[in-house]
Amino acid sequence: MDLDNVDVVGRHTPDPLRYAFQRKRGAHAGGSGMMSRAISDTDAIQSTLNTVHNTTDIYVNSNPSRNTRCLYIHIPFCRVRCTYCNFFQYASSRNLIEQYVEALIKEIRFKATSAWVKSGRFHAVYFGGGTPTDLSPEQIARVVTAVRDSFPLTPDCEITLEGRVNRFSDEKFSSALDAGINRFSFGVQSFDTQVRRSAKRLDDRKPVLERLQQLSSYNAAPIVIDLLYGLPYQDLSVWQRDLEDYLSCGAQGVDLYQLIEMQGLPMARMVEQGKLPMPADTPTKASMFEMGVKFMAKHHQKRLSVNHWASDNRERSLYNSLAKTSAEVMPLGAGAGGNLGGWQMMQVRDMETYIKMVDQNLYPVTFLMPTPSNQPIASIIKSGFDAGVLHAKRLNAATSTNIFSQVTPLFKAWQQNGLAILERNEQGLDYLSLTLAGQFWSVTLAQILIETVSGIHPQPKNTDFSKTNNPDVAA
Known part of the structure; x- marks a missing residue:
């Protein structure tokens, strides 16, 4: 030291x-990966994963791997790419989304037959993206139902659907609830209209706030929002209003995340071109974090982690706490990442390749690396x-x-x-x-x-x- x-x-x-x-x-x-033992050869990946998925007594560092398990299902579609986002893959297209849903359900059913899956239950399921709420009501129901019918879930399994409030209709909400979604996570980032427009977020402050109030008023499942601090135009006064809007929207939980500047993203280019002001510096973001912590304490929000709060006991933030720490995560979908049986993996991002591999009952994985020792x-x-x-x-x-x-x-x-x-x-x-x-x-x-x-x-x-x-x- x-x-x-x-x-x-x-x-x-x-x-x-x-x-x-x-x-x-x-x-x-995170730990340092074992890059020297990474596998990228297709045949070796398929052979290795076939062994992992069809084995129930794998041991990693002398500890059974059958511990806490989660599912991550990736929906790689967005109508608009946010300026700070590093996860954009495909613009939303009806035909392409339908092809993807068909392939995704095939992958769900294929992987669910493995001995590894059958040997333990899953504690949390997360539909992330991308924008999963860009799926139609019928598509949401089909995918969620396929997961619930195929995988052994714990009785209290947390099943989260991530997305935007934009175009998230009552029909979609009802379809998701009926299929088994019991938690909704919406990426608000900021309620402020100027901040939202500069970040390429859809909808201004008023419709976002009103829609969240409607969804929360149904009292059907926890509604959770993400707020991002440090965005261009988001000074301390705007951040204070964002915190107040969280309370007024009625959501059952909130994550407060700081903006991490990453080179090569649209926001960085727009700042360089003078189209956006510089985002907040580190001391300012620290002040925003302090404001958030004090605000939540003042209003008696229950703290679940250093970045997450709940307004009632229904919000658990289970997937976030498990996936970031100790759980094994089975990935499903193009571009999904996960870890199981002592291996970290990333699935192929290219849609045509993903669909082709799934149709052939192959694991759509492009990169495999031993879990850090x-x-x-x-x-x-x-x-x-x-x-x-x-x-x-x-x-x-x-x-x-x-x-x-x-x-x-x-x-x-x-x-x-x-x-x-x-x-x-x-x-x-x-x-x-x-x-x-x-x-x-x-x-x-x-x-x-x-x-x-x-x-x-x-x-x-x-x-x-x-x-x-x-x-x-x-x-």
């Missing part, structure tokens, strides 16, 4: 919330920092050593710099709690800790599969 490195311990400053680090490292923390440790760290507190007992269990004590010098440096607080309860159990500043920098801190712990306690280089079911044999 280089405790003199400000990139590791942060700056010693009277204002760590705004100036502990120069910028956020990325959208998510430090994944168990990384999962504990990501989960803890997402919740705002790291448990010594859980971290130590992941390494079978007292690793918490070994990295305590780093924790003390963070504490000195206002990012965290070391605590010991009456039972002698240790915890690291993030301060407000630490919560804002939680992804950065999690990544630093993952790298530090992995350096102190290196994991085996090779994924530990059982000898009789080793995917490497196929590769």
Whole structure:
């Protein structure tokens, strides 16, 4: 541990919330992948995945992989590409969407027959994109029904449909509810009309607010919204109105995410061309985060993670908390990513290739890589920092050593710099709690800790599969 490195311990400053680090490292923390063992050969991918999907006793780092499971279903269509979006694939087209739905249902039924699927239940299902609400009412019902009929889901499985309120009619809402959707997540980003128009969002403030109020008033399923802070034209006063509009829209939950500038996106080009003002800098985004946390506390919103709040007990944000941390995620659809059986994978994005592979009962995967060897440790760290507190007992269990004590010098440096607080309860159990500043920098801190712990306690280089079911044999 280089405790003199400000990139590791942060700056010693009277204002760590705004100036502990120069910028956020990325959208998510994670372990380093095993690129040297990545597979891109089509035959090797098919052989490996066939082994994984038809095995029920795969072991990864001596731990059974049959833990928490989720499904991610990707709908890669949007009518408009938002200026900050890195996920745009295809413009919405009736004919292409119908072809895609047919292929997606084939993939759902094909994968659902595997021994791996049948060996455990799934705790959460997420329909993401893209814009899943661009599907017709009938198409939504068909896809959701195919998932519920094909996969073993837990009785309390959270099934989320993501999308826009634009053109999300009562017919679509009813169709989704009848099919089994029990949570809706709408990407509002900002209610402000000028901010929305500059980001290429559909609809102005009033229709968005009114539609959310209508959907929430039905009291049929949790309505959750995403708000993004740091967008062009979104100053502190606009952000304050965005927070107030969240309360007035009646939604049962909200995510507050900061804008992460990424080169090559439409927003960056428009700023360079002088068509948009610069988005907020890091200190301003830190102020927005602080405003959001205080606002939610003032209005007694229940905090579920460092970035997510709920207004009632129905909102659990289950998929978000599981998929970002410890769950295995089976991907379905063109462009979907996931991990299962000790492998990370990305499915093909090209629509023609995806449909062709599904028609041939092939796994539509273009890239396969062994799960990072430090994944168990990384999962504990990501989960803890997402919740705002790291448990010594859980971290130590992941390494079978007292690793918490070994990295305590780093924790003390963070504490000195206002990012965290070391605590010991009456039972002698240790915890690291993030301060407000630490919560804002939680992804950065999690990544630093993952790298530090992995350096102190290196994991085996090779994924530990059982000898009789080793995917490497196929590769």
